[in-house]
Amino acid sequence: xxxxLLIGVGALYRSDDRVGLLIARHFKDRMIAGLEVxxxxxxxxxxxxxxxxxxxxxxxxxxxxxxxxxxxLHEFDAISNPLPASFLHYSSHLFGLAEAVxxxxxxxxxxxSFLVYAIEGEDFSHSETMSPAVEKAMNELILKLEERLA
Amino acid sequence: MSKTTTRTIKxxxxxxxxxxxxxxxxxxxxxxxxxxxxxxEPPRFFEALLQGRDYxxxxxxxARICGICPIAYIMGATHAMEDALGVTVGSEMRDLRRLVxxxxxxxxxxxxxxxxxxxxxxxxxxxxxxSKDHPEVVKKxxxxxxxxxxxxxxxGGRAIHPVNLKVGGIFKAPKKAAxxxxxxxxxxxxxIAVELTEFVSGLTFPDYHYDYTCVSxxxxxxxxxxxxxxxxxxxxxxxxxxxxxxxxxEHVEHSNALHGVAKETGGAYLTGPIAxxxxxxxxxxxxxxxxxxxxxxxxxxxxxxxxxxVRMIETVYAFEESLRLAKAYxxxxxxxxxxxPRAGEGFGCTEAPRGICYHSYELDKKGLIxxxxxxxxxxxxxxxxxxxxxxxxxxNLDLSDDDLKWRCEQTIRNYDPCISCATHFLKLTIxxx
Numbered sequence: 025x026x027x028x029l030l031i032g033v034g035a036l037y038r039s040d041d042r043v044g045l046l047i048a049r050h051f052k053d054r055m056i057a058g059l060e061v062x063x064x065x066x067x068x069x070x071x072x073x074x075x076x077x078x079x080x081x082x083x084x085x086x087x088x089x090x091x092x093x094x095x096x097l098h099e100f101d102a103i104s105n106p107l108p109a110s111f112l113h114y115s116s117h118l119f120g121l122a123e124a125v126x127x128x129x130x131x132x133x134x135x136x137s138f139l140v141y142a143i144e145g146e147d148f149s150h151s152e153t154m155s156p157a158v159e160k161a162m163n164e165l166i167l168k169l170e171e172r173l174a
Numbered sequence: 175m176s177k178t179t180t181r182t183i184k185x186x187x188x189x190x191x192x193x194x195x196x197x198x199x200x201x202x203x204x205x206x207x208x209x210x211x212x213x214x215e216p217p218r219f220f221e222a223l224l225q226g227r228d229y230x231x232x233x234x235x236x237a238r239i240c241g242i243c244p245i246a247y248i249m250g251a252t253h254a255m256e257d258a259l260g261v262t263v264g265s266e267m268r269d270l271r272r273l274v275x276x277x278x279x280x281x282x283x284x285x286x287x288x289x290x291x292x293x294x295x296x297x298x299x300x301x302x303x304x305s306k307d308h309p310e311v312v313k314k315x316x317x318x319x320x321x322x323x324x325x326x327x328x329x330g331g332r333a334i335h336p337v338n339l340k341v342g343g344i345f346k347a348p349k350k351a352a353x354x355x356x357x358x359x360x361x362x363x364x365x366i367a368v369e370l371t372e373f374v375s376g377l378t379f380p381d382y383h384y385d386y387t388c389v390s391x392x393x394x395x396x397x398x399x400x401x402x403x404x405x406x407x408x409x410x411x412x413x414x415x416x417x418x419x420x421x422x423x424e425h426v427e428h429s430n431a432l433h434g435v436a437k438e439t440g441g442a443y444l445t446g447p448i449a450x451x452x453x454x455x456x457x458x459x460x461x462x463x464x465x466x467x468x469x470x471x472x473x474x475x476x477x478x479x480x481x482x483x484v485r486m487i488e489t490v491y492a493f494e495e496s497l498r499l500a501k502a503y504x505x506x507x508x509x510x511x512x513x514x515p516r517a518g519e520g521f522g523c524t525e526a527p528r529g530i531c532y533h534s535y536e537l538d539k540k541g542l543i544x545x546x547x548x549x550x551x552x553x554x555x556x557x558x559x560x561x562x563x564x565x566x567x568x569x570n571l572d573l574s575d576d577d578l579k580w581r582c583e584q585t586i587r588n589y590d591p592c593i594s595c596a597t598h599f600l601k602l603t604i605x606x607x
Contacts, residue, residue: 037219037238064334065241069285069319119289119301126302131313150219 027058028173029078033066033085033121040145040158044085050166056173068124075128081135084165085121086158087142094146095157097165102138141165197563197582204571211560211586224546229255229515229537230341236533236548237335240592242285245278245326246526248339249400250533250548255341257415258520258537259513266506267343268400270329273499274339275399275524276492277325280318280363281333282527283447283485283492286590287374288315291482294584295377311373314366318489321363325496328352343510350505357500364493368465371486375469379479380581382566386476386558387436388449389421391525397457397491398450399525406443407452414523417532423553434554442557445529446589447484448475462491478562478588485527485590515541526551528590552591559589 032048035041045063052061062074066085075081087098089108100107106129107122121140128134143161145154154162200208220239224232232251237244249271256263263271288311289301298304305312323333328348330336338345389410391402404420405411412420421443424435436443455463455473466472469483517539523532529551536545566585570578 035238035241037223067241067285067334069289069316070241070323070334072316073320073323119285123300123302127305127312130302130305131309131316 026080027060027078028080028082029075030059030061030169030173031071031074031081031083032061032063033071033083034063035065037150037152039147039149039151040143040154041086041148042152042154043143043145043158043162044083046154047084047162047166047169051169051173054170059173066120068119068121068127071121071124072128075135075138076132079136081138082169083121083138083140084169085140085142086145086148088145088148092144093157094144094155095161096144097161098140098142098144100140100142102140103134103136107140141169197586199563199567199582201567201571206564206567209560209564209567211556211563221546221548224535224543227543229259229535229541229543232533232535232543232546233339233341234335234337239548239550241334242282242592243278243526243528243531244335245275245330245339246524246531247533247548248336249275249524250522250526250531251535252339252341253400253522253524254520254533254535255522255537256520257522258518258535259341259516259541260518261342261511261513263343263511264508266504269499269502270344270348270506271339271400272396273496273503274325274329274336276496276499277322277329279399279492279527280322280325280367280489280496282322282590283489284315284319284322284367284370286527286587287482287485287489288312288370291584291587291590292374292377294580294587295374295379295479295482311370314370318363318366318370318493321359322492324356324359328356340510342513343508344506345509347506347509348503350503353500353503357497360493360497360500364490364497367486367490367493368461371465371483371490372468374482374486375465377482379477380566380570380584381477382479382562382569383476384478384562384565386444386448386452387439387441388452389436389443389445389530389554390450390453391523391530392453393457397454397495401524404523404530405453407449414532415521417521417523417549418534418547421532421549421554423549433557433560434549435557442561443554444558445551445554446481447488447527448478448481449529450525451475451484451487458487458491459494461494462487465490478585481588481590513541515539528552528592529555550592552589555589555591559586559591562588 030051032044034044048061048063102125107125145158147155198210233248236247236251239247293304326333326336331338388407391398392405393402422435422437424433426433466487519536521534523530531551532549534547538544562585570581
């Protein structure tokens with residue numbers, strides 16, 4: 025199987041921001057051949073270091089567009105289009121995923137394939153629980169990725 | 175602009191700070207009617223989360239407060255626990271802690287200086303625009319930031335939320351060969367850090383000066399990072415255990431985050447690179463001092479916009495210290511000390527990249543945490559940020575709304591505020607009537 029890097033972005037103690045990390049943990053436990061899984065807090069330059077030598081990258085994250093219903097799954101092909109920065113700047117670090125993708129594009133180029141899945145969240149306060157709609161969307165995304173990575 | 179005109183400027187998001195912040199500013203003619211640096215802080219989740227947990231869990235849990243400076247939280251919690259448990263680590267472990275902390279200074283300072291702050295001085299919207307015109311500068315910054323991360327990987331086991339450090343020592347001592355390879359990278363990184371310091375020294379800085387109360391650690395033998403007494407340039411000299419006798423937090427109506435205050439004056443104080451630089455300049459290396467003098471900073475800095483230069487001078491120093499410590503490293507024979515839990519109270523304070531980060535804990539006889547208190551540097555600086563904003567706005571009322579907004583954001587970014595440590599979301603609103 026072609027090697028793929030799956031990066032789960034988020035913060036474990038920030039409610040809906042947990043979702044990327046929990047998806048990463050699911051796939052870490054699955055030990056799928058050719059799939060490398062990394063958890064990351066979302067600081068942009070660290071993300072760039074992770075994917076700089078990779079050919080195929082998938083990022084899962086939470087999003088806060090403010091316009092989509094909670095639990096909406098946003099899908100982006102970062103090779104085709106820039107990520108909308110406003111979607112992803114809920115992060116505790118504003119040099120985040122969207123900025124890192126664009127800086128990589130400018131500086132050294134992106135991996136051959138680069139998919140971003142982001143689940144619309146509503147609660148990013150300090151807590152260890154997620155909104156029910158985000159949890160539902162997480163389970164659906166896991167199934168989708170299972171099919172893709174099978 | 176007519177003196178009778180009242181202007182309202184609204185800005186809803188503060189860009190390029192760690193986290194999201196907000197500023198509300200209302201100006202009438204040439205008078206500031208109202209200025210509030212607002213932070214909405216949720217309950218002190220981490221302090222509550224720690225209650226009832228084992229002492230050994232505190233470093234890892236608090237490291238999750240901030241992805242940029244996990245070492246500051248790990249080390250503050252570790253020192254406080256060791257204080258409570260009557261544990262003293264040896265000089266080799268102490269050196270290893272100083273080395274990993276230098277790694278955090280490097281990665282945090284370089285990230286802020288070049289990816290977040292430098293665009294302000296060069297008129298770019300962000301670092302992506304900066305990288306189009308100055309690709310070599312950004313490339314070099316990314317390279318040395320990566321070296322900072324490498325230090326965390328070698329000692330902490332990984333750059334993101336390091337897992338190898340513990341109360342009483344370290345789980346697994348780094349291999350000598352890994353440290354030798356690190357030293358090679360550090361040699362190369364030091365040269366680049368000097369070049370980048372010269373680059374930021376040549377920037378043009380807005381004219382603003384303030385007589386800060388600079389609070390930092392001070393150590394008799396070294397530029398303080400992990401240990402020392404708490405001192406100020408106004409004569410304070412106290413043990414870390416006395417922090418809460420001298421500093422407190424006050425709730426202000428417009429912000430859910432608590433503002434740090436010096437109890438004696440009731441006023442603001444400054445912590446972070448400029449405070450350290452002003453209090454401990456003599457203990458910097460000759461190379462760092464020479465670069466500072468070349469930048470016009472002969473042991474004193476009172477212009478907060480020059481914090482970008484001070485950050486890079488500290489980066490050069492951190493590279494030199496890292497190199498010295500990596501070269502001298504001998505694998506630890508005893509990676510950690512055995513600990514017997516006991517009841518007690520302990521205090522820890524270290525110099526996070528953004529300033530002093532204070533921890534205190536009370537343990538019961540089983541070593542379970544009864545009470546925790548953490549004061550991150552951004553909370554402590556918040557009142558001073560607001561004071562700087564008053565001063566900067568007063569001096570720049572002739573600017574257009576857009577330019578004034580930019581200058582305000584730049585002022586806040588002088589502090590490299592890790593608002594995510596102090597709070598969650600923060601919006602920026604400037605009103606000029």
